[in-house]
Amino acid sequence: MKRLYFVLLVSTLFTVATAQRVARSYIPHGAFFYDSQWKGVSSADKAAYYRVLAIDDKGQKMFYDYYITGQLQAEKHYISINRQNDRNTVLNGVCRTFHKSGRVESVLQYKNGKANGRALSFFPSGNIGMKLSYRNGLLDGPCYTYTENGRLEFTTIWRNGSKINEIKGGKDHYIDKNTNEDEFCERYCHDEALIMAQSKSIYKARENKEQNVKATKKLNSNPTTESKEPQAAHDDVAKKERINSINNKVKEIESSQTSKEDKYLANIKYPDTPNEKTGAISDKMSSDGVIPQKGRFNFTYLHSLLSKENERSKSIDVLTGISHNFQLNSSQIIDGFGAQKEVVFHHNMIYDAQNSKDKVTGSKPRQIGFFGIITGSNLFIDRINIFTWSEEEMYLIAQEAINAGYKTLGGIDYKSTDGNFILEPKMKPTDYGEREVIVTFTHQSNLYAGLYHIQMDIK
Known part of the structure; x- marks a missing residue:
């Protein structure tokens, strides 16, 4: 019978908190780097993990560890x-x-x-593998060991680090008899x-980038070679046209036509949201929470970007012109990893x-961030915050997304989550050159200055 052996190296494990569920996709300034053995290193290119410091809503020190690929690895409190x-x-x-999948790997309680x-x-x-109990660094109390299919295999009693008794099977006294x-x-x-969905989104984004890089290298290495197979030739042409389309777009933006696009963006008129579509959630809106229609973030337009x-x-x-329509007039550029900004x-x-x-500096704070690879004055957008x-x-953003064909992950009622849910499209895109976008909503008092955060990612 397969059994999970949980080796607890008390001196090597770390503490957690339940706060920064959603991380920015770049590595923040001031992050600490560690190799695969959790020894400190000087830069990201030598690291397997990076660490970001924070303070929870109770004022306690905490940090978040991430795999260098961006997935959450741990949440911890510390002295x-x-x-x-x-x-x-x-x-x-x-x-x-x-785990990199986003599933919980372990939970431990520490004191000093x-x-x-x-x-x-x-x-x-x-599935649960083991349940243990510690006191002052030593096993003390009942320990339950489960098989991977969920059967209680062993019950063991410990006292001050010494095994007192062990039987096959037994009864898990931590399980409530009423709720099971x-x-x-x-x-x-x-x-x-939620964490699994974010991990999957990060993995898919990296996978798509790697595939695009490989496709570009392949096309550049054989720019004029004709394939002997008609279908392969057709696929190469399609890939090349896609890349050329992107390059042409960049050139257009660099050209004098930019001023025309700016003029167009300055006159964007977003559609009004019908009252009947938002009436179901109007009871949750405070009279002080009204944003003028002209300045609201528009899901449909941002989704198209x-x-x-x-x-x-x-x-x-152009991004400045877009943001002016949202009544956002101050700006900054945040450094990411490598060419990411x-x-x-x-x-x-x-x-x-x-x-x-x-940091909030005044009343009614709002912000939009366009994340991607920047070259000169151009940005290739990978994410919108x-x-x-x-x-x-x-x-309203959530309702617009649902009206546009989105659904909540897990089928939950998003209006009952206090702003913590994920939206995904009901159907995959069918048009050539169209990408799937996942929308993550987060609202935590000790995260993002307590603001509502909406993150749009290419899947």
């Missing part, structure tokens, strides 16, 4: 951090680690650097679907790159 060797980091609180309280481990499938659930397990796995391949390349001037336009808020935090103080504006 002190050792940047040279993470074995010497002192943890204090709850620690969660994650020692395991203290309950500990869980999970199979990659998401372990409340501790449920509490620290409730957001697993990502989903249509020939619309993704924009000059900074985020061009940000905001009102009464800024992104503090040194401390990797969003939206921040708003207005619950109404957040729900």
